[in-house]
Amino acid sequence: MNRASYRTIGRLTHYWRALRDLEAEGQTYAYSHLLAAKAQVTAAQVRRDIMVLGYSGTPARGYEVRRLVECIEAYVFPSSEQRAAIAGMGNIGLALLKFFTGRRPNLHVTASFEADPEKFDRLIYGCRCYSIDSAGEVIRREGISVGILAVPDAEAQYVADVFVAAGIRGILNFARTPLEVPAGVYVENIDLAMSLDRVAFFARQSLKTERAVLPAGTPLDKASAGGTPSDEAPSANKESES
């Protein structure tokens, strides 16, 4: 039972969602196959990931849905109130706040920070907006451990420094600035411009190889394995190889 990797943590949340659905349907047991299909990975991958939980299913029955849900929750979700803050109430900042509000039982966005005085002291989706200048104080007072960065690129490092100095240990960064943070602070970068570039790139490639390989407008056959769960190599799968 060794430590879970970055990717395993991500997949566990996918299994969790699938299991919740199964539970809602009244299923009490599930095989690795089924979870694999729902999360678009292999069955072996599912079993490996579940190993880190220390929970075992039984052959012939598979995994007990309720128990597995509980194990994943105990492993990846906070067991007691954990707080987050968002800096930058612009386009994505607002969308994220709205989206994340009330989504996880023990994970709450309890503060937002702005540089624009227009927005100070207002309640946005039930969450108080403070001046970025008081961020250190608020973060410490409320015990916030997670920070979401939705400020302009040029401000990102500055706000990250404020966050880290105040005790934040995990940052979800939407700015396209690679952040410098002390060892031990976890940063996950989400670079949407890059993602779009990449999708456009592989879309072009797909068009190119299609034209090169197929005689005419051959219809694409529905071979489920085509997609590319974020974080993997593109489906360079040869198409309809018949």
Added chain:
Amino acid sequence: MNRASYRTIGRLTHYWRALRDLEAEGQTYAYSHLLAAKAQVTAAQVRRDIMVLGYSGTPARGYEVRRLVECIEAYVFPSSEQRAAIAGMGNIGLALLKFFTGRRPNLHVTASFEADPEKFDRLIYGCRCYSIDSAGEVIRREGISVGILAVPDAEAQYVADVFVAAGIRGILNFARTPLEVPAGVYVENIDLAMSLDRVAFFARQSLKTERAVLPAGTPLDKASAGGTPSDEAPSANKESES
């Protein structure tokens, strides 16, 4: 000069951004070291990535900034107009449309699709909003090859099917539904809820190990390598090992 991997494409866009900055500063040459520092990767990684471009720098001078910029553009960016569409003009859909508009020379969001009749036929950020029912027709007519999915989870597969049937070959998917698409269609999933869970997880872990390892409120030292460029293992780096 073998094919570029998913991750190489992503990093190339980072080098590109760094190079543009250098160019703006008047630099005409750059070493792999420098690019590595700016993109938070190793110098060897930079050289490896650049290999796929077929461009060579010179020892003692490094890479010619202008030429390298051009090579990256020629390799990863569209050489002629490429079009994209967004489905779902809700929270993120709107933020994305605004953000992506006019950002890349040859990549344009030229249409958006909605199910809500309130939004039909309006111009949003200069982009026409159509009924999802006419998506097939519009996509074919305009030659759109990239689709962005910002619709509710339950609608994602349906819209993806419409997209694919109309000829879209790359999808940026914000819904948390794993999509089934034919082989050859590239899908990049962005699961923000998962990312937040993960950041929260590693933030908790960081707090835990800190408490376990450090005697008291030892200050974190600014060791630049601490962060975690998305897509990698968390900085399980031992902290201040003195």
Added chain:
DNA sequence: TTCGCATTGTGATTTGTTTCACATGGAATG
């Protein structure tokens, strides 16, 4: 009760990616 079978858990293997390490070579210096 026994057998057959489908499924789990995991060692071994493969696959893919990053890093190392060094031969190569251009530029500057004396």
Added chain:
DNA sequence: CATTCCATGTGAAACAAATCACAATGCGAA
């Protein structure tokens, strides 16, 4: 002109992650 320095390009090694393959297991049918 020779020598020194440093950075590049790349084969080889190291590493990480996913997959394979199979022994172990327990259920249900006979």
